[in-house]
Amino acid sequence: MQTFSLHIYDMSDLGxxxxxxxxxxxxxxxxxxxxxxxxxxxAASAPGIFSPAIAQSTPVRVGILAPRSGAMxxxxxCGIRAVQWAAERMNKDGGIGGRPIELVIEEETSPKDxxxxxxxxxxxxxxxxxxxxxxTGVSMGVAPVAEEEGALLIMWDxxxxxxxxxxxxxxxxVFRSTDNECEAVMSSLLAVKYFPGKITRIAxxxxxxxxxxxxxxxxxxxxxxxxxxxxxxxEQWPKVGTMDLTSHVAALKAAKPDFIFSSxxxxxxxxxMKQGSAAGLFEGVNLALPAAGWQINQxxxxxMPENIVxxxxxxxxxxxxxxxLQKAFVDDYMGRFKEAPNWExxxxxxxxxxxxxxVEAAQKATGRWPKxxxxxxxxxxQEIQSLGGPARFRVDKIAEQTFYQGLSTNDNSFDFPTLxxxxxxxxxxxxKPPGMDFWEWLKTSKLPV
Amino acid sequence: MMLGGVFxxxxxxxxxxxxxxxxxxxxxxxxxxxxxxxxxxxFAITSVSIxxxxxxxxxxxxxxxxLAGLAIGLVGLPVERLLRTVYRRDESHQLLLTFGLLLVxxxxxxxxxxxxxxxxxxAYLAYGTAEVLGVRVPTYNLxxxxxxxxxAVTLGLFLQRTRTGRIIRATAENREMSEGLGVNSNRVFxxxxxxxxxxxxxxxxLVVPASAASLEMAVELVVEAFAVVVIGGxxxxxxxxxxALIVGLIRAVAIMVLPEAEILSIYLVVILALILRxxxxxxxxxx
Numbered sequence: 259m260q261t262f263s264l265h266i267y268d269m270s271d272l273g274x275x276x277x278x279x280x281x282x283x284x285x286x287x288x289x290x291x292x293x294x295x296x297x298x299x300x301a302a303s304a305p306g307i308f309s310p311a312i313a314q315s316t317p318v319r320v321g322i323l324a325p326r327s328g329a330m331x332x333x334x335x336c337g338i339r340a341v342q343w344a345a346e347r348m349n350k351d352g353g354i355g356g357r358p359i360e361l362v363i364e365e366e367t368s369p370k371d372x373x374x375x376x377x378x379x380x381x382x383x384x385x386x387x388x389x390x391x392x393x394t395g396v397s398m399g400v401a402p403v404a405e406e407e408g409a410l411l412i413m414w415d416x417x418x419x420x421x422x423x424x425x426x427x428x429x430x431x432v433f434r435s436t437d438n439e440c441e442a443v444m445s446s447l448l449a450v451k452y453f454p455g456k457i458t459r460i461a462x463x464x465x466x467x468x469x470x471x472x473x474x475x476x477x478x479x480x481x482x483x484x485x486x487x488x489x490x491x492x493e494q495w496p497k498v499g500t501m502d503l504t505s506h507v508a509a510l511k512a513a514k515p516d517f518i519f520s521s522x523x524x525x526x527x528x529x530x531m532k533q534g535s536a537a538g539l540f541e542g543v544n545l546a547l548p549a550a551g552w553q554i555n556q557x558x559x560x561x562m563p564e565n566i567v568x569x570x571x572x573x574x575x576x577x578x579x580x581x582x583l584q585k586a587f588v589d590d591y592m593g594r595f596k597e598a599p600n601w602e603x604x605x606x607x608x609x610x611x612x613x614x615x616x617v618e619a620a621q622k623a624t625g626r627w628p629k630x631x632x633x634x635x636x637x638x639x640q641e642i643q644s645l646g647g648p649a650r651f652r653v654d655k656i657a658e659q660t661f662y663q664g665l666s667t668n669d670n671s672f673d674f675p676t677l678x679x680x681x682x683x684x685x686x687x688x689x690k691p692p693g694m695d696f697w698e699w700l701k702t703s704k705l706p707v
Numbered sequence: 708m709m710l711g712g713v714f715x716x717x718x719x720x721x722x723x724x725x726x727x728x729x730x731x732x733x734x735x736x737x738x739x740x741x742x743x744x745x746x747x748x749x750f751a752i753t754s755v756s757i758x759x760x761x762x763x764x765x766x767x768x769x770x771x772x773x774l775a776g777l778a779i780g781l782v783g784l785p786v787e788r789l790l791r792t793v794y795r796r797d798e799s800h801q802l803l804l805t806f807g808l809l810l811v812x813x814x815x816x817x818x819x820x821x822x823x824x825x826x827x828x829x830a831y832l833a834y835g836t837a838e839v840l841g842v843r844v845p846t847y848n849l850x851x852x853x854x855x856x857x858x859a860v861t862l863g864l865f866l867q868r869t870r871t872g873r874i875i876r877a878t879a880e881n882r883e884m885s886e887g888l889g890v891n892s893n894r895v896f897x898x899x900x901x902x903x904x905x906x907x908x909x910x911x912x913l914v915v916p917a918s919a920a921s922l923e924m925a926v927e928l929v930v931e932a933f934a935v936v937v938i939g940g941x942x943x944x945x946x947x948x949x950x951a952l953i954v955g956l957i958r959a960v961a962i963m964v965l966p967e968a969e970i971l972s973i974y975l976v977v978i979l980a981l982i983l984r985x986x987x988x989x990x991x992x993x994x
Binding site for chain 2: 326327328329331332335466493494495496497499501502504505506507508509511512525526528529532533535536537538556558560561
């Protein structure tokens with residue numbers, strides 16, 4: 259058998275470069291590049307897997323929808339790199355049920371365009387499953403279409419309380435990520451734990467959409483439950499992607515807070531921290547940044563104060579007790595890209611691993627290649643070893659993963675903060691149980707701190 | 708808070724001034740003006756990175772940024788050559804072409820600098836902070852405000868006091884007449900468009916240390932620049948100053964008083980201007 263070397267990261271970068279050549283060429287080039295990655299990887303590394311059986315030689319086609327530009331471009335790129343890494347690794351181990359994985363990558367942009375790309379993946383590309391989506395707004399548009407088309411969709415992210423839950427409480431084909439508010443719940447608890455008596459004048463600066471609004475409200479309610487009597491001195495709601503935050507910084511500073519809570523998480527977070535630092539906003543002020551880990555590489559020590567409650571969500575790249583899987587991934591990722599992976603890598607890995615586990619479990623049970631319904635029923639019963647730790651899908655098709663946060667430190671060899679203390683909670687400690695309302699759960703739940 | 712608004716206005720003025728200058732003289736509504744702003748930002752990041760690798764001290768960053776903005780503004784020369792094809796055509800052709808250029812530039816930026824927003828950290832922090840009216844503010848913001856004022860004054864003096872400025876104003880008033888008097892209007896247009904571009908690219912170069920360069924910044928700013936133009940009056944340089952200050956300060960006040968109404972507040976003023984003074988505050992004046 260002919261063997262050859264194929265570096266999928268290089269191919270991806272070439273596809274990205276070709277993006278700039280124009281719309282049609284962009285799509286064709288990307289698809290052409292992505293198509294065959296799985297099969298080639300398998301051919302290169304596991305010749306024994308190929309057999310004359312059609313089922314084994316036909317790739318499992320996995321459609322990916324993720325942003326590659328704009329405020330979420332960094333995040334989407336990290337997820338894509340991780341799913342490519344996962345596909346390559348799984349293909350070396352026999353793919354999914356003996357069939358190689360083939361990725362068909364499309365860009366997540368506006369809801370309208372992404373819905374069109376989702377339909378194209380399902381109807382034209384005839385993918386077996388679609389994975390990805392980071393924006394709640396986009397996922398709210400795509401998820402009902404997945405139900406309508408009867409197409410399996412496993413989301414990486416994009417599921418706030420105001421996300422798909424209200425629109426489709428009993429989804430059949432849509433698997434959601436953990437509730438996006440989990441990280442806010444955790445950081446709120448850690449704020450109470452680490453800053454007792456130091457939270458008296460609170461200011462919030464949060465992105466002006468459901469995620470930011472929900473996180474801020476969750477933070478307020480948890481403080482209330484914890485008996486922290488604090489004054490809310492300022493609320494700022496910049497729209498996502500606002501890059502001139504000087505007036506917001508000035509407004510916060512004028513309010514003289516001693517604690518700032520911000521669930522900003524896109525490219526605007528480093529800008530806020532830089533502008534805030536330059537204006538002296540953080541002097542004598544404690545902070546909670548539940549979603550800072552998404553921008554880990556951009557949050558430079560030169561403007562990051564120490565001792566921030568800093569969230570890495572479901573993947574902390576420098577976890578001291580990391581599994582061999584995480585260590586292998588992080589080493590490879592940092593070696594190739596010279597930066598640290600963020601939690602979207604874990605979400606992307608988990609989506610693919612959960613699908614693989616579901617397919618193989620159903621295949622084992624039936625003794626043949628399983629039907630879609632059999633895969634859907636099998637996925638929630640599987641325990642997955644994801645990059646960030648053990649994970650699973652609940653019966654209501656919502657993910658349960660492990661969350662990592664702690665106090666930050668600049669005392670490390672990187673140019674960005676790491677965690678001085680690492681707290682970890684599982685999603686069942688931070689996420690409402692199936693069928694329960696988030697706000698009702700917040701009032702009555704037994705919180706872990 | 709007001710200084711935050713003035714900082715925003717200072718950058719906005721530069722882009723709007725470029726837009727005004729080009730319209731005032733060439734009667735082109737340049738929708739691509741935001742692209743030059745973005746181009747300036749990205750090119751400035753590369754220039755400062757090179758300067759850093761050459762060992763230049765932090766205090767040298769501001770001159771590097773200004774020079775980078777001015778240098779990349781020369782891209783206006785070939786763009787103006789392209790625009791010559793539509794000078795005498797219907798305005799819709801000009802709008803389509805300049806909007807097309809905006810999209811083309813977005814892909815050009817993506818090709819050279821990638822899709823991920825880029826930041827420049829050292830330049831913003833290198834100048835430290837200053838005390839203004841009892842409030843600590845980043846010195847860099849003050850330097851940008853000062854640079855913008857200096858550019859506005861220089862541009863005003865150039866247009867009003869120099870022979871070339873008079874030629875430009877004469878061409879703006881009556882192209883045929885000035886050509887009849889021996890003015891090479893093609894050369895004037897090329898110079899004016901390039902200066903207009905430079906105002907935008909310098910604006911982008913100056914804003915990026917405090918902010919970030921992203922593919923979306925062109926579109927975001929062009930919308931605000933047109934708000935400035937509507938308020939100040941199309942083609943008026945004084946209008947650009949007044950409009951930029953109004954937009955910058957209203958935005959700052961809204962962020963302080965009612966953050967949710969930040970965008971709304973700007974466009975309420977635009978609507979008011981359109982109803983009460985459709986030509987803008989200085990609509991009659993031409994650069």
